[in-house]
Amino acid sequence: MPTPQPLDPIRFTRELVEIESTTYYEGAVGDFLADFLAKRGWAVEKTPVAQPSDSGTTGARWNVYAGIAGETPDVVFSTHMDTVPPYIPFSEDDEFMYGRGVSDAKGIIAAQVAAAEQLRAEGLRVGLLFVSGEERDSAGARAANLAPKGSRFLINGEPTDNRIALASKGALRACIRCSGKMAHSAYPELGDSAIHKLAVAMNRLLALQLPVDPDAGDTTLNIGQVHGGHAPNVVADKAEAQVLVRLVGPSAPVRAAIEEAVGDLGTVEFTLDLAFIRLRAVEGLPTMVAGFATDIPELTNWGTPVLLGPGSIHVAHTPTEKLAKEELIESVGLYIQVAKRLLA
16 A cells, blocks of 8 residues: 555644544544544554443444554554533634644544654554543443553553653542432421532532642542432432542542541442552653543553643633644654654
8 A cells, every 4th residue: 555645633633623522422533533544554443332321322432443454563552532522613723723622632643643654654563542431431441451452552642731741640430319308498397408418418528638649749529510409499309419539549548538428418329430540751751740530540451651642631621622733743753752762
């Protein structure tokens, strides 16, 4: 097959962002990537990722792996195809690209493909792994970990401002549910408010003294969603909250603290537990500590991990998500440099 023309990461980012792929709806972007990479000479595999029962859709979604036919990769570049909602259309000016996924993580996909193709042209054995579900439960990463390709190193991409991450916080997600008894709100003594119980439980959670790591910083807790009740004039019989804790150590003591705080006010279900991890540096390159979690704890069979990518996590998940074009181009060279150092 003729050598393809060098990839334009900016144009490729735009093409990816123009395909909406919020979590559970990654099928179309997975199809696009698989077809795109196959046409550029990669041996491509699409692996289905199951939909959870509460996803609201039965649509197909995939992991996409691309490698060199007949070869075991020494290093694999990986990131995720899904984004958080809501979808934000692509736009750009002379300096920046804007839109959902430009930094988290479709610009990273473009940079990794461009880097991998240059490394492939130089005879290095490389692969690409793009997964579904990172923004929710790392379902794609868990599925991929059951079928590793024998790589020695994994270069995972997340927005680190083109700095090597020395550590990445873990993530513990908890669903707290409270139950009560409905009644007319004019006679609250005849009911039992689940929302009032939940409010007390949330105040207890916010008052917890959580672990601190001298290098990684504080454990943080966010109450991200609260649902419950039927109407302002009805005593609520059900209420629940979704809580996400960013870990700087083992999850066990934090789990115990949450359960003790909730006590008999309700029940606690832990729906995600990603480990806090320390990572390797690459000599001569600037470093940071990632206050967010990644798929790395669920990709343990893909080699020694490195975490690196263009973009700022401070604009990811916001209405103003953006990525500097110069930073994206710079990241291609950084990915090539890091891969060569790992394999030297």
